[in-house]
Amino acid sequence: MKIVKTSELVPGMELTEDVYLSGKVLLLSKGTSLTYENIRWLTSLGVEQVTVKVEVEAEDSGAIDIAVEPVIHPFIQTYQKAVDSAERVLLGLVHNNKLDEYELVSTVKNLLMVVLNEPGVLKYLTWTREQNEGIFSHLVGVSAYSILLGRWLGYDNTKLMTVGLAGILHDLGKCLIPSEILDKPSTLTSDEFKLVQEHTTRGFHLAMQGNIHRIEILSAILQHHERLDGSGYPGGIKGNQIEELSKLIMITDIFDAMTSSRSYRQSRTVFDAVEEIMSESYVEKLDPALSLTFVRRIVDHFVGMKVELSSGAIGKVIQVDQQNPHRPVIWTEDQMVDLRDNMKISISRVLPD
Ligand SMILES: [Fe+2]
Numbered sequence: 001m002k003i004v005k006t007s008e009l010v011p012g013m014e015l016t017e018d019v020y021l022s023g024k025v026l027l028l029s030k031g032t033s034l035t036y037e038n039i040r041w042l043t044s045l046g047v048e049q050v051t052v053k054v055e056v057e058a059e060d061s062g063a064i065d066i067a068v069e070p071v072i073h074p075f076i077q078t079y080q081k082a083v084d085s086a087e088r089v090l091l092g093l094v095h096n097n098k099l100d101e102y103e104l105v106s107t108v109k110n111l112l113m114v115v116l117n118e119p120g121v122l123k124y125l126t127w128t129r130e131q132n133e134g135i136f137s138h139l140v141g142v143s144a145y146s147i148l149l150g151r152w153l154g155y156d157n158t159k160l161m162t163v164g165l166a167g168i169l170h171d172l173g174k175c176l177i178p179s180e181i182l183d184k185p186s187t188l189t190s191d192e193f194k195l196v197q198e199h200t201t202r203g204f205h206l207a208m209q210g211n212i213h214r215i216e217i218l219s220a221i222l223q224h225h226e227r228l229d230g231s232g233y234p235g236g237i238k239g240n241q242i243e244e245l246s247k248l249i250m251i252t253d254i255f256d257a258m259t260s261s262r263s264y265r266q267s268r269t270v271f272d273a274v275e276e277i278m279s280e281s282y283v284e285k286l287d288p289a290l291s292l293t294f295v296r297r298i299v300d301h302f303v304g305m306k307v308e309l310s311s312g313a314i315g316k317v318i319q320v321d322q323q324n325p326h327r328p329v330i331w332t333e334d335q336m337v338d339l340r341d342n343m344k345i346s347i348s349r350v351l352p353d
Helices: 036-044 074-096 101-117 121-131 135-152 157-169 172-176 190-197 199-209 215-223 244-259 270-282 288-300
Strands: 003-005 019-021 025-028 049-051 306-309 314-319 329-332 336-338 347-351
Touching: 025 036, 074 101, 074 121, 074 135, 074 157, 074 172, 074 199, 101 121, 101 135, 101 157, 121 135, 121 244, 135 157, 135 172, 135 244, 135 288, 157 215, 157 244, 172 199, 190 199, 199 215, 215 244, 244 270, 244 288, 270 288, 306 329
Parallel strands: none
Antiparallel strands: 003 049, 019 025, 306 314, 306 347, 314 329, 329 336
16 A cells, blocks of 8 residues: 555655645655654654555566645644744734734634544644744643643633633743844853843733733733742742732643753653653642643653653653653563663653654
8 A cells, every 4th residue: 555654654665745734834755765753753743644655566566656635633733823823913913013813812712622622632732842943833832731731620611712812822022032042052141031031021011012901811921930939030929929820821831841842952851841840849839739630631641652761772651650750661672661760761752653
């Protein structure tokens, strides 16, 4: 057969058709001999199948090609559109002082529908975020993770819309900070650091100019870098002075930021991100009722993941301890590795299935 599921591709197979994302963005050209990285990339973008050349046996020397449009998972399509819309709407607000509320609301509504109804969303979300960088991708990623966390907390759809809107707007103020500073690979000077921190207050004022009046959303923009122990910014406020939605976005913001690529660094694994969230919760910076719900549900999805260990071994996660979800039990080709007992070994990356 010529149509091959992305999960069954192996390096060395040759594409017989160009592969496009949403029919417009060329991902890989016809004739490409697939590498491990290509396959990983196609998987992360939700391309479910492609056509490849298959050598035919015996006297038939040719190869059969069957043209087929790659099937893209609905979440990936919605995610890409949402990133484009977020950029259009938020830059419109920055440059024209006008918020296209209709487009913003319909973008979040579409994201909410796909996040709540499509099976496998979490897998595609984590893969996609690992491959994408930039403010608008981050905003959509945080919006999607926040909708998921809101659902796990039992929020109704009206509240989930507010959560999704807060997620897509929370870093609005970064549109006002020069990208050379946001993407600076070296340590920021204290003035630059202060300027980056201002994205909270500047975003808050910009949102008000755009006629956003809902207190939970304005608070999330202003407070998502506060911490429950008062160690955050801009206000250094504590505990119940912080809105619940701001506490929720703190968690999804950390998770999304750590697990996505940045121009100056590789993404960290979901295991590292969960460890960070748990340790911030133990020292009472994050709300444990929210963070433990998030961690418990996210780690359910770890079992079965294919991972590479720092020792170079490749294996599958077969068991996750809820108390130590970042130190799971891995089955490699010939042995079981319990990372709780092997502190020198860590998970260096997650591999496509
Ligand atoms: Fe932020």
